Amino acid sequence: MSLVFTGICSHGPGITGRADLAPPELRDPFFAAYHAMRDALHATKPDAVIIVAAEHFANFFMNNMPSFAIGMADGYEGPIEDPDWLRIPHRTVRGDAALSRRIIAEVQQTVDLSYAEEWKFDHGIMVPLSFLDPENTLTVIPANINCQGPPLAPLARAWAFGEALRRAADAVPERIALVATGGISHWPATPDSGRVNEAWDREFLRRWALNDRALLTAYTDAETYADAGQGGFEIRTLIAAAAAARGPGTVHFFAPIPIFSTGCFIATAEIA
Amino acid sequence: MSLYQLSRLLFELNRDRALQDAFTADAAAVADRYALTEEERGAVLQPDIGLLYVLGVNGQILMHFAAFRQIAWADYLQMMRDGVRQHGPVRDGVYAMTSGLDEKVAGV
Numbered sequence: 012m013s014l015v016f017t018g019i020c021s022h023g024p025g026i027t028g029r030a031d032l033a034p035p036e037l038r039d040p041f042f043a044a045y046h047a048m049r050d051a052l053h054a055t056k057p058d059a060v061i062i063v064a065a066e067h068f069a070n071f072f073m074n075n076m077p078s079f080a081i082g083m084a085d086g087y088e089g090p091i092e093d094p095d096w097l098r099i100p101h102r103t104v105r106g107d108a109a110l111s112r113r114i115i116a117e118v119q120q121t122v123d124l125s126y127a128e129e130w131k132f133d134h135g136i137m138v139p140l141s142f143l144d145p146e147n148t149l150t151v152i153p154a155n156i157n158c159q160g161p162p163l164a165p166l167a168r169a170w171a172f173g174e175a176l177r178r179a180a181d182a183v184p185e186r187i188a189l190v191a192t193g194g195i196s197h198w199p200a201t202p203d204s205g206r207v208n209e210a211w212d213r214e215f216l217r218r219w220a221l222n223d224r225a226l227l228t229a230y231t232d233a234e235t236y237a238d239a240g241q242g243g244f245e246i247r248t249l250i251a252a253a254a255a256a257r258g259p260g261t262v263h264f265f266a267p268i269p270i271f272s273t274g275c276f277i278a279t280a281e282i283a
Numbered sequence: 284m285s286l287y288q289l290s291r292l293l294f295e296l297n298r299d300r301a302l303q304d305a306f307t308a309d310a311a312a313v314a315d316r317y318a319l320t321e322e323e324r325g326a327v328l329q330p331d332i333g334l335l336y337v338l339g340v341n342g343q344i345l346m347h348f349a350a351f352r353q354i355a356w357a358d359y360l361q362m363m364r365d366g367v368r369q370h371g372p373v374r375d376g377v378y379a380m381t382s383g384l385d386e387k388v389a390g391v
Contacts, residue, residue: 024346025356028356029356032391067343067344067347068294068297068298068341068343068344068347069297069298070298072290072291072294073287073290073291074291091297091298091347092347092350093350093351093353096350097350131298133347159341159343160341161377198381198382199342199343199346200342200343200345200346200378201336201342201363201378201379201380201381202360202363202364202367202380202382202386202388203380203381203382203388204360204388204389205388205389205390205391206381206382206388236377240381241342241377241378269388269389269390270389270390270391272389
């Protein structure tokens, strides 16, 4: 039928795994914003949710690294991490291989992508799902943009991937929601974990809310690495979401929460 | 230096329960399947998280390996700092340290 929802959110493993170590005055409003996004998402009654993620070597590796990939299975397992470490129990998430196949076929009209009939979810998808789908009722179609193993697809290509996802969502009879998850500035899994460039993040979110393609794709990877860390490469997923939504965005929450190793944000965009 | 082989070992270990069981039973036998230098092999078997970090293993792969080895978060961060102190700056990849050796950005 159409794209019915677009939202973006943070996904760091500390958000669940180290939730008890975070200051409640920061953590609780962030979790409340996540829960509000859950309600808004479910209110659109999606038949499936495309989750545009930046996975962390759960499936794809430098032996054969796709810039863009979409899952095509009837079910997905996660998390790959130790469930006690992540504090998210293992679950099987429902997929829809036939729907994936139709979406992939449309995306392929303009984007060279890989499809995957096997896909294990890591924290990049499981942390958002733990908030957005605690009852495990949604049908999920995972999509991935390589943000880990350079060389990475240029930002303009991430925008084009988002455009293709929108065209595909509009082409199928099902109601499709899109959730993109990534970091803005962060230096995860390093001794610098917790460092956040708040000014850079606020400027990125301003550009995202404007849905301004030129501003969103103006960053070079060298600039992003210097100003926003290797975690900043994940803006690709957020840029794809903006391209899919086409409309202005609203940032519902943003705050650096160092123990979560990232600036934490929740935002949604109008479908235009 | 065979950072690709070293990374591949950890990548496969992180996502394959059967390989994890094999590694727990006989880590050296699993390491023998990969073309590692002696330094890399030793870092995996010890395990020396700090040296693995300095060798350039992607932080996302290393973080998952540390979790598999039941290393607590604060200890994991400190092991990387200690690795840089002992072995010098990160030699490869995009996960270089930008904070000071005694700086704890998030308090841990």
